[in-house]
Amino acid sequence: xxxxxxxxxxxxxxxxxxxxxxxxxxxxxxxxxxxxxxxxxxxxxxxxxxxxxxxxxxxxxxxxxxxxxxxxxxxxxxxxxxxxxxxxxxxxxxxxxxxxxxxxxxxxxxxxxxxxxxxxxxxxxxxxxxxxxxxxxxxxxxxxxxxxxxxxxxxxxxxxxxxxxxxxxxxxxxxxxxxxxxxxxxxxxxxxxxxxxxxxxxxxxxxxxxxxxxxxxxxxxxxxxxxxxxxxxxxxxxxxxxxxxxxxxxxxxxxxxxxxxxxxxxxxxxxxxxxxxxxxxxxxxxxxxxxxxxxxxxxxxxxxxxxxxxxxxxxxxxx
Amino acid sequence: xxxxxxxxxxxxxxxxxxxxxxxxxxxxxxxxxxxxxxxxxxxxxxxxxxxxxxxxxxxxxxxxxxxxxxxxxxxxxxxxxxxxxxxxxxxxxxxxxxxxxxxxxxxxxxxxxxxxxxxxxxxxxxxxxxxxxxxxxxxxxxxxxxxxxxxxxxxxxxxxxxxxxxxxxxxxxxxxxxxxxxxxxxxxxxxxxxxxxxxxxxxxxxxxxxxxxxxxxxxxxxxxxxxxxxxxxxxxxxxxxxxxxxxxxxxxxxxxxxxxxxxxxxxxxxxxxxxxxxxxxxxxxxxxxxxxxxxxxxxxxxxxxxxxxxxxxxxxxxxxxxxxxxxxxxxxxxxxxxxxxxxxxxxxxxxxxxxxxxxxxxxxxxxxxxxxxxxxxxxxxxxxxxxxxxxxxxxxxxxxxxxxxxxxxxxxxxxxxxxxxxxxxxxxxxxxxxxxxxxxxxxxxxxxxxxxxxxxxxxxxxxxxxxxxxxxxxxxxxxxxxxxxxxxxxxxxxxxxxxxxxxxxxxxxxxxxxxxxx
Numbered sequence: 025x026x027x028x029x030x031x032x033x034x035x036x037x038x039x040x041x042x043x044x045x046x047x048x049x050x051x052x053x054x055x056x057x058x059x060x061x062x063x064x065x066x067x068x069x070x071x072x073x074x075x076x077x078x079x080x081x082x083x084x085x086x087x088x089x090x091x092x093x094x095x096x097x098x099x100x101x102x103x104x105x106x107x108x109x110x111x112x113x114x115x116x117x118x119x120x121x122x123x124x125x126x127x128x129x130x131x132x133x134x135x136x137x138x139x140x141x142x143x144x145x146x147x148x149x150x151x152x153x154x155x156x157x158x159x160x161x162x163x164x165x166x167x168x169x170x171x172x173x174x175x176x177x178x179x180x181x182x183x184x185x186x187x188x189x190x191x192x193x194x195x196x197x198x199x200x201x202x203x204x205x206x207x208x209x210x211x212x213x214x215x216x217x218x219x220x221x222x223x224x225x226x227x228x229x230x231x232x233x234x235x236x237x238x239x240x241x242x243x244x245x246x247x248x249x250x251x252x253x254x255x256x257x258x259x260x261x262x263x264x265x266x267x268x269x270x271x272x273x274x275x276x277x278x279x280x281x282x283x284x285x286x287x288x289x290x291x292x293x294x295x296x297x298x299x300x301x302x303x304x305x306x307x308x309x310x311x312x313x314x315x316x317x318x319x320x321x322x323x324x325x326x327x328x329x330x331x332x333x334x335x336x337x338x339x340x341x342x343x
Numbered sequence: 344x345x346x347x348x349x350x351x352x353x354x355x356x357x358x359x360x361x362x363x364x365x366x367x368x369x370x371x372x373x374x375x376x377x378x379x380x381x382x383x384x385x386x387x388x389x390x391x392x393x394x395x396x397x398x399x400x401x402x403x404x405x406x407x408x409x410x411x412x413x414x415x416x417x418x419x420x421x422x423x424x425x426x427x428x429x430x431x432x433x434x435x436x437x438x439x440x441x442x443x444x445x446x447x448x449x450x451x452x453x454x455x456x457x458x459x460x461x462x463x464x465x466x467x468x469x470x471x472x473x474x475x476x477x478x479x480x481x482x483x484x485x486x487x488x489x490x491x492x493x494x495x496x497x498x499x500x501x502x503x504x505x506x507x508x509x510x511x512x513x514x515x516x517x518x519x520x521x522x523x524x525x526x527x528x529x530x531x532x533x534x535x536x537x538x539x540x541x542x543x544x545x546x547x548x549x550x551x552x553x554x555x556x557x558x559x560x561x562x563x564x565x566x567x568x569x570x571x572x573x574x575x576x577x578x579x580x581x582x583x584x585x586x587x588x589x590x591x592x593x594x595x596x597x598x599x600x601x602x603x604x605x606x607x608x609x610x611x612x613x614x615x616x617x618x619x620x621x622x623x624x625x626x627x628x629x630x631x632x633x634x635x636x637x638x639x640x641x642x643x644x645x646x647x648x649x650x651x652x653x654x655x656x657x658x659x660x661x662x663x664x665x666x667x668x669x670x671x672x673x674x675x676x677x678x679x680x681x682x683x684x685x686x687x688x689x690x691x692x693x694x695x696x697x698x699x700x701x702x703x704x705x706x707x708x709x710x711x712x713x714x715x716x717x718x719x720x721x722x723x724x725x726x727x728x729x730x731x732x733x734x735x736x737x738x739x740x741x742x743x744x745x746x747x748x749x750x751x752x753x754x755x756x757x758x759x760x761x762x763x764x765x766x767x768x769x770x771x772x773x774x775x776x777x778x779x780x781x782x783x784x785x786x787x788x789x790x791x792x793x794x795x796x797x798x799x800x801x802x803x804x805x806x807x808x809x810x811x812x813x814x815x816x817x818x819x820x821x822x823x824x825x826x827x828x829x830x831x832x833x834x835x836x837x838x839x840x841x842x843x844x845x846x847x848x849x850x851x852x853x854x855x856x857x858x859x860x861x
Contacts, residue, residue, distance in 0.1 A: 057742075074480070077478045078400075078478040081478060110397075110548055191581075191587075192574065192576075194550065194551065194574070197547075286577070286578050289574065289575075289581055289585070299391045299549055300392060303391060308392070
């Protein structure tokens with residue numbers, strides 16, 4: 025256990041370093057883009073005076089490293105600062121958008137993870153049967169279509185042709201849980217279709233891999249039922265790779281769903297970041313990146329910790 | 344002779360089509376009696392997380408539709424016929440040379456916080472866009488205002504640097520909404536308070552704006568809906584979906600490539616007006632080879648306008664005649680011969696310039712106008728037949744206005760147009776204009792511009808503007824291939840009266856003017 029605690033602390037320290045590097049890279053990348061926020065906000069109606077006044081007001085005349093250090097100092101003292109574009113507190117801006125993103129991600133994950141693991145186990149159980157093939161074909165077809173295509177097909181069938189589900193997923197500020205689940209059903213299903221195949225295939229492969237092991241053969245020879253062999257003997261040993269792929273897909277659900285957000289008009293964090301890059305609102309971009317990077321780091325850490333915790337050999341190695 | 348006939352026939356065709364479109368617009372919109380109540384839901388393009396309700400940096404998206412038409416009022420507004428009519432002003436008087444304008448305010452108008460409108464509020468609202476520190480997009484527009492003062496509680500006096508007969512149009516600009524003075528001569532725009540028919544209930548930038556009707560609005564025949572919800576839907580397909588599935592009642596900016604599919608849906612109606620928005624292709628008149636008027640004319644004859652309207656705009660537009668004045672403008676000179684694609688004329692002008700062939704580079708992108716790249720490629724093909732070799736250079740969309748426009752000698756640009764001739768010409772075609780995108784300096788044009796601005800006699804002004812449109816067409820440095828229609832879509836749950844054509848969504852006044860039909 026001491027080994028595990030030390031590893032968690034080490035990884036957290038490395039994570040903080042990663043976040044720092046990410047913020048430097050993002051700051052540099054946005055600096056390299058043509059135009060700055062003053063020009064982007066004023067657009068065609070910019071004059072030299074108004075651009076200069078806006079730059080002065082936003083403190084854009086300081087050299088890049090000074091602006092970066094100012095920002096870093098703020099973040100270290102827990103202050104994300106204000107949006108350059110509209111002067112709103114970034115922390116409150118992020119909080120509401122992040123709530124949207126997390127809700128959709130949790131919704132999709134709550135459907136996709138049990139579904140994928142069940143299907144994966146069943147596919148392993150009936151390996152090479154018609155059922156196995158059918159599941160494979162269906163899930164691989166679902167993942168092969170780009171997500172906007174899946175989204176539009178669902179919209180066409182379930183919203184435009186048969187008005188069963190709404191085409192706009194934004195549930196507003198005062199919606200009940202039922203309303204929220206109903207409104208976000210189509211985007212959630214879109215994401216489920218996109219991520220299920222990956223997790224299902226990995227579950228199946230990990231289990232099928234183990235089925236050739238001598239101890240599985242031993243279990244079979246003892247006369248255990250195939251379901252029991254897989255659930256009791258194979259699955260626990262296959263958990264490490266499954267946990268890893270689940271963690272990766274959860275990270276994707278939080279950070280990579282901009283397209284689904286656009287199609288279903290859902291005000292998540294991804295849309296916020298794309299908007300902010302377009303206007304060069306660098307403080308918001310940085311804050312979004314930190315959130316995304318933290319999610320990745322934490323999910324990966326959780327996956328590793330869980331892999332170790334579910335594997336007695338690794339768990340007790342430190343002794 | 345044959346050439347002229349051909350032109351006249353073509354001209355009659357296009358102008359007949361234009362007249363038909365304009366005549367059918369208002370008659371299609373059956374106008375039952377407006378009724379109070381209901382909810383209006385708009386799917387709006389152009390919203391972003393960076394949106395602010397600061398009138399200085401309004402972006403032309405849902406914020407302007409909500410603030411200009413719902414929450415606030417201006418001193419004047421543009422009506423369906425394109426005239427500037429008093430809004431918060433009760434009467435407007437100009438001095439004989441049109442340099443001093445006196446606006447008398449309407450009595451008993453209150454802000455949504457209960458305060459009564461006074462002249463100080465107007466002064467504070469205008470000063471927000473003036474002075475060296477302002478970040479306002481309207482700063483250039485108000486440079487002509489030398490002095491502005493309250494004369495008693497109900498009168499505001501503007502002194503202009505030189506006469507401007509169109510000043511009431513300036514006061515209808517979307518930046519120039521009136522907000523309350525906070526006591527120190529500034530406006531507190533963060534509060535989002537105005538004299539309009541609605542109060543701002545919720546503003547989640549780039550997501551949604553919700554408005555609720557005020558019971559004590561000073562206009563009795565406007566602001567019919569109880570509630571208005573403006574959703575930002577930037578993706579054109581998602582916007583169209585939202586209208587088809589009944590999630591919203593009105594959308595703006597219908598995609599021309601799918602407009603025919605939308606038309607077929609029962610219960611959905613297109614709202615289309617030919618406005619003042621146009622594509623321009625400015626050439627620097629002080630940079631070779633464009634410093635020779637014959638080169639400019641050769642290029643103007645080498646572009647196939649009909650084809651651009653047909654393929655890029657899919658018919659939802661009108662050919663341009665190399666001047667920025669649209670039929671929606673008051674002094675549009677419809678009898679000026681329409682310039683058509685004529686490779687022989689183009690070759691002739693090349694010879695006049697002493698050239699065998701011509702090589703130029705045209706910078707473009709889809710940033711100024713969707714289809715900007717395709718339009719440039721079509722131009723390259725039609726010009727090749729006139730012996731002109733155009734290299735189409737596709738520039739990055741990001742930063743197009745800062746790095747390409749006004750920097751490259753020949754590029755694709757776009758203007759929403761302006762409600763008056765003087766405004767449009769002064770902004771982009773006057774010799775000293777900051778945005779004189781073609782570096783055009785024509786002494787006669789600039790003299791006429793100054794004279795017409797201060798001329799209060801309408802017939803004389805019409806004559807002057809006619810000559811300026813001709814000068815622009817024949818000597819100017821800007822190719823104007825087409826005017827774009829504003830295409831909005833609505834369902835049968837909302838209704839409207841005669842439509843303004845100065846902007847989309849009924850001149851951005853949908854919230855004030857439309858009503859619930861069901």
